[in-house]
Structures are given as C-alpha cells and as structure tokens.
Amino acid sequence: MSGSAQPYLTSEMADLIRKAISWDGAARKREYIISGRTRHFRVSESACFILQRVLSGDTFAQIAGTINAQATGSQVTEEQVESACLRLIAQLEADRDDAEVKPKAFGFWGRRQLFPKDLVLAIARPMSALYGRWPAGLLLIFTLCISIIALKGGGTRMPHTGYLAAYLLFLLSLMVHEFGHAAACCRFGQEPNEIGFTVYLIYPALYSNVTSAWRLARWQRVVVDAGGIFFQSIIASTYMGLYWITGWDPFRFAFLMVLLSVAWSLNPLFKYDGYWILSDLLGVANLHRQMPLVWSHFWNRLRGRAVPLLPWPGKIIAVLLVYSVCTSLAWTLFSWRLLQSLLVLFTRLPHSLASMGSSVWAGTFPATNDLRTCVAALLLLPLPMMIAVQIIRRLWVNSPPAPASGVAALKLKA
Ligand SMILES: [Zn+2]
Numbered sequence: 001m002s003g004s005a006q007p008y009l010t011s012e013m014a015d016l017i018r019k020a021i022s023w024d025g026a027a028r029k030r031e032y033i034i035s036g037r038t039r040h041f042r043v044s045e046s047a048c049f050i051l052q053r054v055l056s057g058d059t060f061a062q063i064a065g066t067i068n069a070q071a072t073g074s075q076v077t078e079e080q081v082e083s084a085c086l087r088l089i090a091q092l093e094a095d096r097d098d099a100e101v102k103p104k105a106f107g108f109w110g111r112r113q114l115f116p117k118d119l120v121l122a123i124a125r126p127m128s129a130l131y132g133r134w135p136a137g138l139l140l141i142f143t144l145c146i147s148i149i150a151l152k153g154g155g156t157r158m159p160h161t162g163y164l165a166a167y168l169l170f171l172l173s174l175m176v177h178e179f180g181h182a183a184a185c186c187r188f189g190q191e192p193n194e195i196g197f198t199v200y201l202i203y204p205a206l207y208s209n210v211t212s213a214w215r216l217a218r219w220q221r222v223v224v225d226a227g228g229i230f231f232q233s234i235i236a237s238t239y240m241g242l243y244w245i246t247g248w249d250p251f252r253f254a255f256l257m258v259l260l261s262v263a264w265s266l267n268p269l270f271k272y273d274g275y276w277i278l279s280d281l282l283g284v285a286n287l288h289r290q291m292p293l294v295w296s297h298f299w300n301r302l303r304g305r306a307v308p309l310l311p312w313p314g315k316i317i318a319v320l321l322v323y324s325v326c327t328s329l330a331w332t333l334f335s336w337r338l339l340q341s342l343l344v345l346f347t348r349l350p351h352s353l354a355s356m357g358s359s360v361w362a363g364t365f366p367a368t369n370d371l372r373t374c375v376a377a378l379l380l381l382p383l384p385m386m387i388a389v390q391i392i393r394r395l396w397v398n399s400p401p402a403p404a405s406g407v408a409a410l411k412l413k414a
Contacts, residue, residue, distance in 0.1 A: 026283030124182035146237035162250035169254035178208040179229025
C-alpha cells in the first residue's frame with residue numbers, strides 16, 4: 001500500500017467525484033450527492049472531502065493531518081481515513097450497469113418494468129411543458145373549480161352501472177399519475193427512469209423511478225413528489241367535464257375513485273406521495289429510517305445519558321417526533337388488522353384443504369371459495385413473518401442510525 005488511494009480511482013470514478021453536488025437538506029452538516037451510473041450516493045461532507053483530497057493526490061496521512069488541523073474535537077487516524085476511503089471507493093466500484101445486485105426499496109415486493117426509460121423520456125419530455133408557470137397555474141384553477149362544483153353539485157352519488165368502464169378509466173389515471181412524476185423530473189433537467197408495476201406492502205401499485213430527483217433543489221423535489229397527484233387531478237377533472245357533457249356515469253364514478261386515491265396518496269405514514277412530500281419539505285432524507293435515531297436519542301435522554309446532538313434544527317426534530325409517534329401507531333394498527341384477517345384465513349384453511357381433497361378424489365372441480373382460501377393463504381404466508389420483523393425493528397431494537405454515507409434510497413413514487 002502506497003499510502004494513497006489514487007491508484008484505485010478509475011477515470012470514471014474521478015469524474016463522478018468532481019461532479020458531486022451539495023444536497024439541499026435541513027441537516028446542520030452539509031451533505032453531497034455523487035451520481036453513479038445506476039445509483040446516487042448521499043455522502044457526508046467529510047466523506048466528500050476525503051474523496052476530493054484523494055483525487056488531488058494526497059496520501060491518507062496527509063488527509064488525516066488536514067482533517068485534524070481543522071478539527072476542534074476528536075482526531076482521526078491514518079487507518080480510519082484509509083478504511084473510510086476504501087469503503088467509499090468500493091461502493092462506487094460496485095455501481096456498474098451489469099451489477100448483479102439491483103438496488104432495492106424497502107416495502108416494495110419486486111418490480112416489473114412496464115415502460116422502459118427511453119419510452120418514458122419520449123412521453124414525459126413533451127408533457128413537462130405543463131409545469132410552466134402559466135399552464136400549471138391555469139390547470140390548477142381548472143381542477144380546483146371542477147372539483148368544488150362536482151362535490152357541491154351532488155357528484156358524489158354512487159352510480160348503479162358502469163363499474164368496469166369506470167375502473168378502466170381509473171387505471172388510465174394511475175398511469176398518467178406516474179408520468180406526472182416523470183414529467184416533473186424532466187422539467188428540472190433530470191432524466192426519469194422506468195415506470196413499472198410493483199406490490200407495495202400488500203397493495204398492487206404502479207411506480208415511477210425518479211431516483212435522479214436526489215440531485216434537485218428541495219422545492220423542485222417537492223414538485224416531482226406532487227407531480228403525480230397534479231396530473232391525476234387534471235385527468236379526473238377532465239372525466240367530470242366529460243360527464244357533464246355526455247351524462248355517461250362511468251366518468252363521474254372514475255372521478256370519485258381518483259379523488260379517493262389522491263386522498264390516500266397524501267397519507268405520509270406509508271411510502272406514498274405524502275411521505276416524499278413531507279420528507280422533501282422537511283429536508284430530511286429517508287424519513288422512516290430516521291425514526292430509530294429519534295427514538296433512541298430521546299430514550300437515552302430520558303435515562304439521563306449523554307447523547308450527541310441530532311443532526312437537524314429543533315423545529316424539524318419536533319415534527320419528526322410527532323411523525324414517528326404517528327407512524328409507529330399506524331404500523332402497529334395496520335399490522336394488527338392484517339394479523340386478524342390472516343387468523344380468520346388460516347382457521348378456514350384446514351376445512352378448505354379437506355373439501356378440495358374430497359372434490360379432487362371424487363373427480364369434480366373444487367369449489368371457488370375453497371380455491372380462493374388456499375391461494376390467498378399461500379400468497380399471504382410470508383406476511384406474518386414480515387410484520388413481526390417490522391414491529392421488532394421499530395419498537396424494541398435500537399437500530400443503528402442512518403449511515404452518513406451510502407446509497408441514496410430509491411425514489412419509487414407509487
Ligand atoms: Zn405518486
């Protein structure tokens with residue numbers, strides 16, 4: 001070992017480090033985003049400093065010397081600098097197009113691409129014009145007026161027919177929603193990635209991969225987060241307008257379904273649009289992963305232990321505390337309800353299995369109800385384990401705080 005990491009840096013890595021940009025967040029210490037080929041890395045100021053010194057040819061001993069000359073508190077050793085540096089370089093090195101391990105987002109069960117990146121770009125780029133000041137302002141007024149008139153004028157009556165057509169119109173609005181995120185990303189000069197299908201927790205969902213939005217300013221990220229709801233509201237208002245013109249009930253029913261779906265998307269407790277809007281408004285990355293940090297901080301303070309300062313200003317910490325209480329309650333309630341449904345399902349299972357066995361034995365097709373119970377039990381089997389792990393992690397384990405450097409979480413907007 002020559003005492004320098006420069007020989008390990010490829011010219012491509014050097015280029016990425018040179019293009020590192022400051023991340024617009026609320027933390028007291030500055031953070032940086034280094035954008036690789038497939039992933040974005042959020043690194044602390046000191047990590048970015050080390051990489052840049054390596055780039056300029058400094059040895060580990062020289063870097064440790066520079067850090068210690070500026071530091072007022074604890075000192076770092078040459079070995080600590082070396083290990084931090086090699087870890088960062090290893091992460092950058094693992095970021096290749098052919099990397100075997102695909103980055104995963106927590107809570108999402110697999111992803112199936114529906115629109116590849118090129119197609120998303122071709123469709124989303126022209127749509128990004130809707131985010132201009134005038135078009136966006138006029139469209140907001142349009143959706144607001146239509147929604148108010150529809151809700152005041154008895155538009156919420158349940159229709160009697162046309163459920164299938166209404167559901168297809170609703171599915172179309174979900175697709176448009178995803179393009180809303182992608183188009184906002186294009187508007188601010190970043191390239192969105194694929195749009196696809198996933199299962200989030202237990203809900204089937206479409207998603208738009210807009211991880212490149214990590215490079216945007218805070219207010220621009222909020223626009224990307226809210227972009228799906230914006231586009232979906234435009235199409236919903238158009239449905240309502242068409243209902244007034246044609247009198248065709250499925251348009252009105254589709255409008256109502258979109259309204260409910262938008263209200264659900266704004267819920268910040270699970271990883272829907274509301275979660276990302278809150279996260280970017282606060283300037284706190286990975287909200288869910290900060291919960292253990294906030295909990296352990298206050299728990300240790302209650303026990304009279306000396307604790308390091310949390311990385312954010314007081315107002316942000318207060319919001320995080322309220323948010324973490326609400327999230328923990330919501331997760332517990334969600335898990336409890338799900339567990340109750342699973343118990344009912346599994347108590348029915350032995351009877352359904354026996355009934356299916358006798359049908360097969362008798363050479364007849366099993367009853368639909370029995371089939372449904374068995375398939376549902378099979379699909380839902382992994383869930384109790386996942387819930388148990390969730391609860392233990394959230395309530396009893398003092399999880400380590402979110403790392404100062406690492407792969408920035410995928411921004412999958414459902
Ligand atoms: Zn969305």
